Each structure stands twice: as structure tokens, then as C-alpha cells.
Amino acid sequence: MSSEKIILTGDRPTGRLHIGHYVGSLRRRVELQNEGDYKKMFVFIADAQALTDNIDNPEKVRQNVIEVALDYLSAGLDPSKVTLFIQSQIPELCELSFYFMDLVSVSRLQRNPTVKTEIQMRGFAGESIPVGFFTYPISQAADITAFKATTVPAGEDQRPMLEQATEIVRRFNHIYGPTLVEPQIMLPENAVCCRLPGTDGKAKMSKSLGNCIYLSDSAKELKKKVNSMYTDPEHIHIEQPGHLEGNTVFTYLDAFSTDEDFSLFLPEYACLDELKEHYTRGGLGDGTCKKLLYNILNSRLEPIRQRRAEWEKDIPAVYEILRRGTEDARNVAAQTLDEVRRAMKINYFDDAELIAEQAKRFRAGTK
Numbered sequence: 441m442s443s444e445k446i447i448l449t450g451d452r453p454t455g456r457l458h459i460g461h462y463v464g465s466l467r468r469r470v471e472l473q474n475e476g477d478y479k480k481m482f483v484f485i486a487d488a489q490a491l492t493d494n495i496d497n498p499e500k501v502r503q504n505v506i507e508v509a510l511d512y513l514s515a516g517l518d519p520s521k522v523t524l525f526i527q528s529q530i531p532e533l534c535e536l537s538f539y540f541m542d543l544v545s546v547s548r549l550q551r552n553p554t555v556k557t558e559i560q561m562r563g564f565a566g567e568s569i570p571v572g573f574f575t576y577p578i579s580q581a582a583d584i585t586a587f588k589a590t591t592v593p594a595g596e597d598q599r600p601m602l603e604q605a606t607e608i609v610r611r612f613n614h615i616y617g618p619t620l621v622e623p624q625i626m627l628p629e630n631a632v633c634c635r636l637p638g639t640d641g642k643a644k645m646s647k648s649l650g651n652c653i654y655l656s657d658s659a660k661e662l663k664k665k666v667n668s669m670y671t672d673p674e675h676i677h678i679e680q681p682g683h684l685e686g687n688t689v690f691t692y693l694d695a696f697s698t699d700e701d702f703s704l705f706l707p708e709y710a711c712l713d714e715l716k717e718h719y720t721r722g723g724l725g726d727g728t729c730k731k732l733l734y735n736i737l738n739s740r741l742e743p744i745r746q747r748r749a750e751w752e753k754d755i756p757a758v759y760e761i762l763r764r765g766t767e768d769a770r771n772v773a774a775q776t777l778d779e780v781r782r783a784m785k786i787n788y789f790d791d792a793e794l795i796a797e798q799a800k801r802f803r804a805g806t807k
């Protein structure tokens with residue numbers, strides 16, 4: 441299949457990736473990679489963006505670059521199909537951001553809902569918000585457009601970023617002539633996959649809440665985490681009817697289980713609906729459901745763990761993959777920036793026509 445699609449997406453390296461990232465984005469990226477319906481696919485580590493709100497801990501960002509790279513490779517991203525790169529190593533992105541800053545007003549940034557909630561969450565008081573953080577939607581627009589990405593797989597939370605990027609592209613093309621490409625968001629297909637709750641049933645998996653299952657967790661850690669998962673607090677005795685609403689074990693089963701898993705691990709039931717039916721009727725214990733979930737998650741994580749163990753033995757090779765990917769990505773960004781400078785007519789030294797024109801003007805004394 442050949443296609444004109446240019447797919448691009450990235451993650452902030454603020455921690456190892458967890459199964460929320462896996463169902464929300466990683467799994468889909470690997471599918472997209474293997475379907476091959478694209479001209480080029482980029483996946484990058486947004487370390488410079490991570491610094492915009494982790495300036496109190498730059499070392500955390502630095503350490504997690506390699507963790508995220510290992511997670512990518514072990515989840516199945518293949519460097520022969522996908523260009524993996526590190527954001528901060530592409531100076532063209534800064535240059536493009538700087539030109540974009542002239543196209544966006546402060547009030548437009550203040551209206552960006554993602555920035556708004558993040559400001560509230562982080563408790564930046566009034567105008568103490570770092571300028572870099574405030575303007576990261578602009579830098580993200582540069583990440584996307586420097587590679588002429590047409591397709592950005594991302595969660596609903598990134599929609600305002602894509603809208604902002606689209607506005608910037610339109611504004612740029614309007615002022616300087618058609619140069620940049622409008623990106624489209626590609627949302628996850630399955631609603632439960634958009635926001636997998638933590639093992640404690642809280643809204644979102646987050647490192648600080650300690651409610652994550654990491655891709656790199658051992659079988660033992662996984663078992664412990666599944667066994668302590670939040671279920672239905674009113675389901676105390678097996679005979680009682682259980683509730684599915686907010687029951688994290690069933691939310692995870694929704695996100696991960698297939699009918700084959702049932703024939704493999706719990707053949708008494710044909711599918712998840714049958715299990716749910718028994719659970720809500722009463723007579724089915726949480727233990728059975730947790731055991732099933734453990735088996736399913738473990739079967740997904742085992743190949744990932746094995747690949748990680750292999751890559752961990754050769755860390756220099758992982759950096760080499762990133763170095764080569766970054767080189768490739770930089771060539772693409774440099775090409776776009778050439779076009780951008782030409783469109784803006786700031787390519788003074790390559791513009792023989794401009795030089796001749798100015799020479800003539802001064803000769804004619806029409807300063």
C-alpha cells in the first residue's frame with residue numbers, strides 16, 4: 441500500500457510508559473507501522489517539551505529519554521519502518537517556533553483548554569507561569585509542521601493542540617503563500633482505551649499516584665498490582681451481585697480481552713459479555729476475574745519484557761538508533777525550513793534576484 445500520509449506522534453519523557461499508553465497509543469502505532477499505509481512515520485521523544493514543566497527536575501527528563509526509547513522498541517516499533525528521534529536535537533524546530541510566535545496572540549494561548557487545565561493542575565499562580573510552558577502549543581505546532589505531518593495519532597486531550605497548529609498553518613500560508621500542511625488528529629477507535637484508569641480506580645494512571653502498571657513490570661509485580669486492584673466495594677461475598685460501573689478489573693478487561701483469551705484462560709465463558717452477566721447476577725468472585733486479567737495482561741507484556749531485556753543488553757545500540765533517526769528527521773525538517781525561509785523571503789544569501797534588485801535600486805538612487 442502506498443500513501444501520501446505522513447504520520448507523526450510523540451511522548452514527553454517524564455516516566456516509563458505504562459499500559460495506559462499501550463492501549464491508548466502504542467498498540468495503535470505498531471499496527472499503523474505494520475499496515476504500511478504511509479509515506480513516512482515519525483515517533484519522537486519530546487524532551488524539550490517535557491522541560492517546559494519539569495524545570496525543577498531536568499535529570500528526570502534526561503534519564504527517561506532512554507526508558508521511553510526502550511519502551512518504544514520493546515512495544516514493537518521497528519526502526520526500519522519508523523523514524524525514532526529526540527526533539528531537542530532538531531534546532532530547526534526552535535527556529536520554526538520562533539517564526540510561529542508572531543502568528544499567535546497571548547489571548548489565543550490563554551484560551552487553549554489544555555493549557556488552561558494544565559495551568560490549574562500545576563497551580564501556577566497568576567503570571568508566574570514559565571513562558572516556555574505557556575507557549576508549548578506553538579512549539580508543538582512546529583513539531584508537527586516541520587515534518588509536514590498529515591496525520592497525528594493522539595488522544596482527545598491533544599485536540600486543542602491540533603486546532604492551534606491548523607490555525608498557525610492557515611495563517612502562515614495566508615501571509616507567505618502555500619508552504620505548510622494542515623494536520624489531522626487520528627483519535628483512538630475504542631473509547632475505553634482513551635483513558636485507562638489507574639489500578640486504584642482513580643481517573644488516570646499517574647506515576648505520582650502509584651497506580652500504574654508499567655510495560656517493564658515483572659510478572660511478579662504485575663500479579664501483585666492486579667490482585668490489589670479496585671473492584672466493587674459492595675461485592676463482599678461471592679453470591680452477591682457485582683457491579684461493573686467503575687470496576688477497574690472490568691474496565692481493563694474491556695480494553696484488553698479478546699474471545700481467544702477466554703478459550704485460552706477461562707474456557708467456561710465464551711466471551712466477556714458472558715463473564716459480565718455472571719458477575720452482575722452474583723456467584724462469581726473477584727479472584728477469578730483478577731486471575732483472568734493477570735493471565736491476559738501477562739500474555740501481552742511477556743513479549744514486550746523479553747524484547748526489553750534484549751535491548752537493555754545493548755544500550756549503545758539504542759542510542760545509535762535514536763542518533764540515526766534524529767539525523768533522518770533533521771534532514772526532513774531542514775528541507776521544510778528552507779521552504780519556510782524562501783516563502784518568508786528571508787533567504788537573503790540565496791536570493792540572487794533580491795540582491796540584483798537592491799543593487800539596481802541603489803544605483804538608480806531611489807532609496
Ligand code: TRP
Pocket residue numbers: 448449450451452486489580583584592594
Ligand atoms: N504533547 C504530547 C504529550 O504530552 C507530546 C507531543 C509533543 C506531541 N509534540 C507532539 C504529540 C506532536 C503529537 C504531536 O504527550
